[in-house]
Amino acid sequence: MSSLPVDFLSTPIEGTIVKRIDFAKGLSPEYAELHAYIIDDTLTPSECSALLTAAEAAADWQRAMIQVGHGRQRQEDDQRKCRRLIWDSAEVARRLWDRVKMFIPEIATLDKQSELTGGGAAMKGEIWEASRLNERLRFLRYEHGE
Template sequence: MTQAIDTLTEKLEELLMARYPKTICPSEVPRSFEADELNAMGVLSWRELMPTIREIVWDKREKKEVEVLQKGQIIEGYVQLRDVTDDFLSEPAQCIQKKIINFKEEADLPEYDGLYACVLDDVFTAEECTQLTRAAESTTDGVWEQGTINVGGGRQQKVTDVRNCGRILWDDRNLVAKIWSRCQDHLPELKELKDQPRIAAGPARRKETWEMTRLNERMRFLSYVEGNYFRPHMDGSFATEGNEEISYYTLHLYLNEPSQDSQLEGGATTFHSMNMRKDFNVMPKAGRVLIFQQRSLIHSGADVISGVKFTMRTDLMYKKKAE
């Protein structure tokens, strides 16, 4: 462990000097090592080094060699070296590109003709995506739990032959409001639901109009490493107590893309025909947002062949419009 402490300390100092006057997240230190370097320190995953790097940081803080910040303010206790600031995502995106997927003509999935899926590109910068990922990791000290699936009755269960990925749950109404502010002006068609039985069967049957209220504050950050996947499924809806608010669309934000740094290959979001013989892929791209209806669309998270894919998923919430 002495070797690991020395190696981590050296890397921490290197990153701090390279980034100054900007700050870093503690997880960036162990994440910067290759597999053989981690093995030399006696671990298999960078996550195993998080307790050690926290101790190193705190020791340096006690010696007044580093400052520990939260939202730009110096704090007395260790929380993190980097966090999203109050002005994070406060500026609008420069040039968002919108494309509604034509399932009949473009995707060759005619059974989904008239169903809704839309891609918004360049909603966030690559740097903003990295900040979101690091901020999510800071809420769990860099630990990603095993992803689960909804098995009904509000119960979640680990079923790795269906879903195999890491997950961080983070509730933050302020942050999701900022995320939605980047998207909402480009999606006027989602403000209300009326007479759309293939999206919201109950409200359509009852002749009700439902209006979009907000994004679900429950963000599910997902990490798909080599060999991870999410087999074909349909998304379930999210409901508040008493079903006062119900989700009808999923918002999926891609936080990285294939590059020399990520070495990501695979990991598309794939829409499948009902007989599973035809596919249409939406590829990961940093800052891309994919929004699609939760009812009737079979889709999957394709196998990650190499590297790691980071995404965030949440829901568009709706409430019955007053008469």
């Protein structure tokens, strides 16, 4: 997907809205202590268009599989019936991280938060700092009827 513009994601964006998901009020109260966010308007419409165009032009779309553990996958059309593209790009992940990291300060550094890091990390006095996004970017494409 080298068809992205050289300046892709290189300029700041305004109007981004961050919402923390309140699991306690939703369908998953067992996750009430965990953190998940929706970050709306992270990309401009032209950036979305460029990313979609680059992804749609890629030739290696495959049926999306379900991870079943121990590095194995299985086709489960009743759960995931679509095509998936996996694209490794540390550069695009870095640029995305530069856009979103300021919106998640309460989880950017985790200190004594065993509900997020696990008890062992808290007992050892470990401090976890978010430093990047996973460079393995995934795109799902749904066709008519999927």
